[in-house]
Amino acid sequence: MRYLSPGTATRISRIGLGAWQFGSREWGYGQGYAGQEAHAIVRRAIELGVTLFDTAEIYGFGRSERILGAAIGEDRDSVFLATKIFPVLPVAPVVEQRAVASANRLGTSRLDLYQVHQPNPVVRDGTIMRGMRALQRVGLVGEVGVSNYSLDRWRAAEEALGARVLSNQVRYSLVDRSPERDLLPFAESTGHLVIAYSPLAQGLLSGRYDRDHRPANRLRAANPLFLPENLDRAGDLREVANAHAATPAQIALAWVIRRPAVVAIPGASSVGQLESNVAAADIDLTEDEEAALHAAAVRFRPVSGPAVVPRLLRSRLAR
Numbered sequence: 001m002r003y004l005s006p007g008t009a010t011r012i013s014r015i016g017l018g019a020w021q022f023g024s025r026e027w028g029y030g031q032g033y034a035g036q037e038a039h040a041i042v043r044r045a046i047e048l049g050v051t052l053f054d055t056a057e058i059y060g061f062g063r064s065e066r067i068l069g070a071a072i073g074e075d076r077d078s079v080f081l082a083t084k085i086f087p088v089l090p091v092a093p094v095v096e097q098r099a100v101a102s103a104n105r106l107g108t109s110r111l112d113l114y115q116v117h118q119p120n121p122v123v124r125d126g127t128i129m130r131g132m133r134a135l136q137r138v139g140l141v142g143e144v145g146v147s148n149y150s151l152d153r154w155r156a157a158e159e160a161l162g163a164r165v166l167s168n169q170v171r172y173s174l175v176d177r178s179p180e181r182d183l184l185p186f187a188e189s190t191g192h193l194v195i196a197y198s199p200l201a202q203g204l205l206s207g208r209y210d211r212d213h214r215p216a217n218r219l220r221a222a223n224p225l226f227l228p229e230n231l232d233r234a235g236d237l238r239e240v241a242n243a244h245a246a247t248p249a250q251i252a253l254a255w256v257i258r259r260p261a262v263v264a265i266p267g268a269s270s271v272g273q274l275e276s277n278v279a280a281a282d283i284d285l286t287e288d289e290e291a292a293l294h295a296a297a298v299r300f301r302p303v304s305g306p307a308v309v310p311r312l313l314r315s316r317l318a319r
C-alpha cells in the first residue's frame with residue numbers, strides 16, 4: 001500500500017474503500033452481503049493496510065455507517081474514517097446534531113473527515129461551516145471536506161471555515177477526467193486532496209460487462225454508461241490491462257492515483273475485488289501505457305444527453 005500524509009495524524013491509503021454499497025438497496029447486493037461480506041471486506045482491507053474508509057449518513061439511511069463502524073471495531077485508531085452530511089438544512093445546530101448521530105452509528109467519538117456531500121444550491125457555506133468549526137473545536141471532527149464542489153466553491157468553503165478544507169470528493173476516472181481541469185492542479189500545488197469516487201465508473205471499467213452481460217441492479221440500469229453502445233465503446237479502455245498482466249480494474253485504479261494528490265475509494269462487492277483493488281496501489285504505469293490510456297480515454301465518446309432517454313427505456317424493456 002502507498003500512503004499520503006497531508007498533516008493528518010493517520011496516514012491516508014492511496015486506495016481506500018467506499019462503503020455506499022453497504023446496506024444500500026440501490027446496489028441490490030442483498031442481506032448476505034450487508035450481514036457478512038461487507039464485514040469481511042472491511043476486515044481484509046484493514047489487514048492489507050487500507051486506512052481510508054468512506055461512508056455517508058445517506059447511504060442505506062445510516063446502515064452503511066453502522067455496518068462500517070461495527071466492522072472496524074477495535075481497529076478504530078489505525079483508520080482514517082470519513083463520512084458525509086447531506087446538507088438539506090445546513091444550519092449550525094443541525095450540522096452538530098447530525099455529526100453526533102453519524103458518530104454514534106459509527107461507534108466512534110471522532111470523525112477524521114466530515115464532508116459536505118454536495119453543495120447546497122440555495123444556502124451558501126457560511127452557515128454549514130459555522131457548525132463544522134464548532135465540531136472541530138470540541139474535537140468531534142478532525143478535518144473538514146467537501147464533495148462535488150467546483151474549485152471556486154471549495155475555496156469559498158475554506159474561507160468560510162477559516163481553516164483548510166482538506167479534500168474535495170469528486171467523480172474521477174478514465175471516463176470522467178473533468179477534475180484535471182482545475183481541481184487536481186489546485187490540490188497538487190496547495191497540499192489538498194482529491195478523493196476520487198466511482199474510479200471504476202461503477203464497474204464499467206472492470207472488464208466484467210459487455211453488451212451481452214450487463215449489470216442487473218437498478219442503479220446501473222439507469223446509468224447511460226451501461227447502455228450496450230457505451231459498453232462497446234469502452235472496450236478500448238480495457239485493452240491496456242492485457243499488456244500489463246493486471247486486470248482492467250487495476251489499471252483503471254492505477255491510472256486514477258498516478259496523480260500525486262489523488263486517493264481513490266472504489267467500492268467492492270466481494271473480498272476478492274477488494275484484494276485486487278488494493279494491489280493496484282503498487283502498480284506503476286509506464287509512459288507508453290499512460291499515453292495509450294489517455295488516447296483511449298479521449299476517443300471514448302459515450303452516447304449522452306437527451307439521446308440516452310429513449311435508449312434507456314428501450315434497454316430496460318428488453319431485459
Ligand SMILES: NC(=O)c1ccc[n+]([C@@H]2O[C@H](COP(=O)([O-])OP(=O)(O)OC[C@H]3O[C@@H](n4cnc5c(N)ncnc54)[C@H](OP(=O)(O)O)[C@@H]3O)[C@@H](O)[C@H]2O)c1
Nearest residue numbers: 018019020197198199200201202203206249266267269273
Ligand atoms: N460523494 C459522492 O457524491 C459519491 C458518489 C458516488 C460514490 N461515492 C463513494 O465512492 C465509492 C465508490 O464509487 P462507486 O461505488 O460509485 O463506484 P466504483 O467504485 O467505480 O465501482 C464499484 C463497483 O465496481 C465493481 N468492482 C469493484 N472492484 C472490482 C474489481 N476489482 N473487479 C471487478 N469489478 C469491481 C463492483 O460492482 P459489481 O461487482 O456489482 O460489478 C463495485 O460495487 C462509493 O462506495 C462511495 O463511498 C461518493
